[in-house]
Amino acid sequence: METSLVFFPQLNMCESKEKTFFKLVHGSGKEETSKEAKIRAKEKRNRLSLLLQKPEFHEETHTGRSGHLAKETRVSPEEAMKWGESFDKLLSHRDGLEAFTRFLKTEFSEENIEFWIACEDFKKSKEPQQIILKAKEIYEKFIQNDAPQEVNLDFHTKEVITKSVTQPSLHSFDAAQSRVYQLMEQDSYTRFLKSDIYLDLIEGRPQRPTNLRRRSRSFTCNEFQDVKSDVAIWL
Incomplete structure (x- = not known):
């Protein structure tokens, strides 16, 4: 007696579609996350460069710290x-x-x-x-x-x-x-x-x-x- 083999190609198709869908969803999410991270990093670099270009940024930081120390030590x-x-x-x-x-x-x-x-x-x-x-x-x-x-x-x-x-x-x-x-x-x-x-x-x-x-x-x-x-x- 011969044994008949029955194939269900639709199962493989479903599996393939699910995998494809999974890859598309997660792949695009990673891609968008990567883009957003790059944009945020670029904005931070721009803000930092603007601060470093302003001479008063350094002056205020130094003056603020030294002024605070002076208040603590100048009174006998x-x-x-x-x-x-x-x-x-x-x-x-x-x-x-x-x-x-x-x-x-x-x-x-x-x-x-x-x-x-x-x-x-x-x-x-x-x-x-x-x-x-x-x-x-x-x-x-x-x-x-x-x-x-x-x-x-x-x-x-x-x-x-x-x-x-x-x-x-x-x-x-x-x-x-x-x-x-x-x-x-x-x-x-x-x-x-x-x-x-x-x-x-x-x-x-x-x-x-x-x-x-x-x-x-x-x-x-x-x-x-x-x-x-x-x-x-x-x-």
Whole structure:
């Protein structure tokens, strides 16, 4: 009895088609991936070449690093000790002002010292037009309601400034500046003297990373009853 052999050529055809399809799919994927990789590599090379062609890129990198090192080493412990004698001595020294500003940033209250600095700069204005422009900038940045860096002032002080800002004088912000100065001296300054930033300086230790913590600005009216203000007017 003869045995019949039956062939199913369609099976081989299916297998061949599947293999062909598999190769086409994965082959094209690799090809596209390779093209995308080449494009990305080319873009990176172009960006790098542009940076290297700019001389200020090297200057800023070098200056930034050396400036950071200078901030850590240029203050002697003896000089830093003097800042603990009074708040005035701290603010009158450039490095002291810088260290105190760095401390306020850890508490998210740097608007106070920035307002004080802006007022000091404002009082040096000479031209009438310059006085008007700077007064408007200070008012919009620190005084008006919902200002981007609004300082915590009592209602009466803010009202006086609001009325005078259209025709400002060099003394328009004196009351507000004095108020903010007192708040910093009696609150922030005492904490600064106990902070790692200051203790590292007087001990001659390298600066350490500082923790950021949010303080509510409502403390200014509750914790400083001895600071003269007109809060009672609007309570």
